[in-house]
Amino acid sequence: MLELVNLSAGYGRLPVLFDISLQVGPGEVVALLGPNGAGKSTLLKTILGVVRPRAGELEWEGERITNAKAADRVALGITLCPEGRRIFKNLSVKENLLAGAFGRKGSVTDAQLEVCFEIFPRLLERCSQRAGSLSGGEQQMLAIGRSLMAQPRLVLIDELSMGLAPLIVFELVRKVRELGDAGLAVIVVDQFVKTLEDCADRAYVLDKGRMEYAGALKGATEVLEQAIGA
Numbered sequence: 299m300l301e302l303v304n305l306s307a308g309y310g311r312l313p314v315l316f317d318i319s320l321q322v323g324p325g326e327v328v329a330l331l332g333p334n335g336a337g338k339s340t341l342l343k344t345i346l347g348v349v350r351p352r353a354g355e356l357e358w359e360g361e362r363i364t365n366a367k368a369a370d371r372v373a374l375g376i377t378l379c380p381e382g383r384r385i386f387k388n389l390s391v392k393e394n395l396l397a398g399a400f401g402r403k404g405s406v407t408d409a410q411l412e413v414c415f416e417i418f419p420r421l422l423e424r425c426s427q428r429a430g431s432l433s434g435g436e437q438q439m440l441a442i443g444r445s446l447m448a449q450p451r452l453v454l455i456d457e458l459s460m461g462l463a464p465l466i467v468f469e470l471v472r473k474v475r476e477l478g479d480a481g482l483a484v485i486v487v488d489q490f491v492k493t494l495e496d497c498a499d500r501a502y503v504l505d506k507g508r509m510e511y512a513g514a515l516k517g518a519t520e521v522l523e524q525a526i527g528a
């Protein structure tokens with residue numbers, strides 16, 4: 299279980315997140331919504347530990363990790379599938395996946411790769427292919443697969459559907475639900491409530507660095523529209 303209590307964070311002197319409280323437990327898929335610049339990516343980076351909190355507390359599986367380094371958090375089971383995917387285009391699919399296991403103690407086992415291939419059979423078919431030659435949807439599968447390589451118990455997915463066609467988004471959403479059903483905790487960011495309808499158990503809406511809503515996905519629409527319209 300991840301718990302954020304009154305967390306504030308920012309970049310240098312610039313405050314971005316104010317007084318954020320959030321919880322997510324095993325098997326739960328939680329949507330994090332909000333307009334451009336709301337602080338969604340910053341919040342995920344703060345949970346991962348690449349942005350340092352200025353106030354508040356962060357607890358993970360009963361342990362206080364407010365000031366723990368990102369590498370230590372990966373070892374504790376928290377990984378990020380970043381905005382824009384950030385795959386290594388000149389490396390193969392398999393090499394990209396192996397990079398995701400970096401920082402995890404011990405050697406990478408075939409079993410870890412198999413977990414990815416089981417969820418995304420398309421990655422197995424394209425195992426030795428240059429990652430840059432994959433379609434956008436396949437690149438997103440690769441980015442999610444890579445974030446699974448460190449055997450996380452919490453996965454943070456930034457901008458799941460960005461730039462992708464509806465059919466592939468539908469497939470990705472199903473996969474995210476499968477991750478939740480397999481017992482992982484997932485926080486998934488998207489611009490649209492509708493995208494996450496079939497995978498998220500509940501939602502948070504962030505606006506101008508403040509958490510404006512926490513609750514059922516349905517109720518998030520109105521808050522999000524207000525935030526975008528404001």
Ligand SMILES: Nc1ncnc2c1ncn2[C@@H]1O[C@H](COP(=O)(O)OP(=O)(O)OP(=O)(O)O)[C@@H](O)[C@H]1O
Nearest residue numbers: 309312314332333334335336337338339340341381
């Ligand atoms: N590295 C950085 N240094 C300074 N300010 C930053 C940095 N990254 C983001 N910001 C600022 O923090 C605020 C929140 O940005 P963030 O990227 O977290 O928003 P977001 O909700 O993810 O937006 P988007 O929907 O466009 O991805 C913005 O005002 C942005 O300009």
Ligand SMILES: [Mg+2]
Nearest residue numbers: 338339340381
């Ligand atoms: Mg973002």
